[in-house]
Amino acid sequence: MSRYHESLQAPLLRWTDDNIPHSDHYGDIYFSPENGLAETEHVFIAGNHLRERWQNLASGARFIIGETGFGSGLNFLCAAAAFLEVAPPDTRLHFFSVEKHPFTAEDLDRTLSRHPKSLSVVAKALVEQYPLPVRGLHRLILCDGRIHLTLFFGEATEGLNATPFLANAWFLDGFAPRVNPEMWQAPLFQHLANHSAPDATLATFTAAGDVRRGLEACGFDVRRSPGFGHKRHMIQATFRTPSECVEDKSPPMQTSHVASRGHVVVVGAGISGACCTYLLSQAGWRVTLIDQAGIANGASGNPQGALYIKPGIEWSAHTRLHVAAFLFAHRFYQHIAKLPSSLWQPTGLIDLQSDAKEHRRQRKLLAHNAFPEALLRPVCAEEASQLAGLALTEGGLHFERGGWLNPEGACHHLIEASGARVISPCQFQGVKRTEAGDLEIATSTQTFTTNHLILATANLPPSFPLNLPFKPIKGQISRFRPTPATALLRTTLCGEGYVMPVNEGMQLAGASFHVNLSDTEPSAQDDWDNLQKLKALLNLPDAELPADVEENRGAVRYSLPDYMPTAGELSFAAPQHGRSGVWHLGALGSKGLVLAPLLSQYLADCLGKSVPSLDLDLSDRISPQRFNGKV
Secondary structure (H helix, E strand, O other): OOOOOOOOOOOOEEEOOOOOEEEOOOOEEOOOOOOHHHHHHHHHHOOOOHHHHHHOOOOOOEEEEEEEOOOOOHHHHHHHHHHHHHOOOOOEEEEEEEEOOOOOHHHHHHHHOOOOHHHHHHHHHHHHHOOOOOOEEEEEEEHHHOEEEEEEEOOHHHHHHHOOOOEEEEEEOOOOOOOOOOOOOHHHHHHHHHOEEEEEEEEEOOOOHHHHHHHHHOOEEEEEEEOOOOOOEEEEEEEOOOHHHOOOOOOOOOOOOOOOOOEEEEEOOOHHHHHHHHHHHHOOOEEEEEOOOOOOOOHHHOOOEEEOOOOOOOOOHHHHHHHHHHHHHHHHHHHHOOOOOOOEEOOOEEEEOOOHHHHHHHHHHHHHOOOOOOOOEEEOHHHHHHHHOOOOOOOEEEEOOOEEEOHHHHHHHHHHHHOOEEEOOOOEEEEEEOOOOOEEEEEOOOEEEEOEEEEEEEOOOOOOOOOOOOEEEEEEEEEEOOOOOHHHOOOEEEEOEEEOOOEOOEEEEEOOOEEOOOOOOOOHHHHHHHHHHHHHHHOOOHHHOOOOOOEEEEEEEEEOOOOOOEEEEOOOOOOOOOOOOEEEEEOOOOOHHHHHHHHHHHHHHHHHOOOOOOOHHHHHHOOHHHHOOOO
């Protein structure tokens, strides 16, 4: 992996008169000019017998398709539409695809607009959530959670190597072997075998002998079948799992296409617990949410919070996680959870060059990394002023997908939308495993029996043997009546502190930062400091500052020495199958609004044994067990 983020080259497209894209780089078309839908139906849908298989899926089942070459997305759209048409309503489709040269959103929209109305619902959702060209995994959740699309932007073998899952069917759909020989090689075929469930099927438009022999060498039974249109033959195959042909047949997760469904107890009703509750309920779990003090009573109880990140200069694990989480959070709040405008405002956000040190940092970040401008781009003081709506003396980085969120309102909205059972006040007291292998949760009001327990509690209760070096950080926000000068602000501003646009007649500035302080009592000194940060950010004279602070609020967040969160399974009296069933989500620091949606989705993936929304490296780096022997 490169030390810095390298740009992804969009395909060099030439369009035919009827809006069919042609790749000038590979000298090939993306789908049949005769009838692309019929081609996909013949080769991939019928070639894998998907309609028959989907009609017979068990209740609550999850079906995984793997694809090499997302291209224009036509195969995905056809598969999703067919699944929604014939599969039982409580089943789910997960589609994993890789793409080295992702379309731009504009080209994708142009291509999909030519397809019939039968695909329009899924096509519209795909275009709305289509990822920016950033390397790595991207998760899209469509059709009220029934369709999950995981895209890996980068080399096919890199994406497969980084993502553990077992596919039930494969769409092998790169450009033809004669024009793209690099993809049709033994390493890719081996990856397909390593990621295939028993009796997984495969279909591809090519019938090349090298492809047939390569698949056979990796454990597939291969046969030639009639092709589509002018092509005489295509390949269909079934995976038979000969052990001598498979290098690593047991990825650490995702071993069954019948996803377990049951009961989950979530402890903690802040933004992490709310996101977990929403996403688990959407995935078919029955959720009980408990909290000792009520919904959003802790650090998530602020009326406004900034959605932004500070990417590191290097494309490190920390930066990769935060960029992926930032992009997913925008999709989650905007398109998946569909938060109302009173709770979520994608105003954009400017991270100002508050001093010479930050100016140098931003300059190095831009010099070494090629990020898409829609993620972040430099703006001078003049453009920053235009975006902000008032005169600024410094430029900075503009995050088009940034903005502000009402965390307290979002928590209530997500929890209500989930339909989960909420019990509060209710204090978690401990957990033990029953003789039957279930988890027995003791609380101050009652006892629960459950399949899984998620502690979305920032830090860990003292009853757990895992001793992590959590560090408390107190932060205080201050709210005030806008002055004529501050009321002009249209975008969220960050630097040394942050300030939000007007919301319900009030504005917010913050936040203080007191390491190793767990006292939440607000202080007059912190209010004064926040107003001084406001003064510097907006370049205001004292006369234009608010006269006083009308409301304030102190809260405590937690972080760990490596500044990475925790999301994963805890060591706890694991049964014979090796899973403890006890999970932790915490240590999000000051980036809870950014991290909570993606990490919650990752835990939902783990519990459901589905394709994970984080790669193996990041999964290891956020595991609660990573400090074992180091504390």
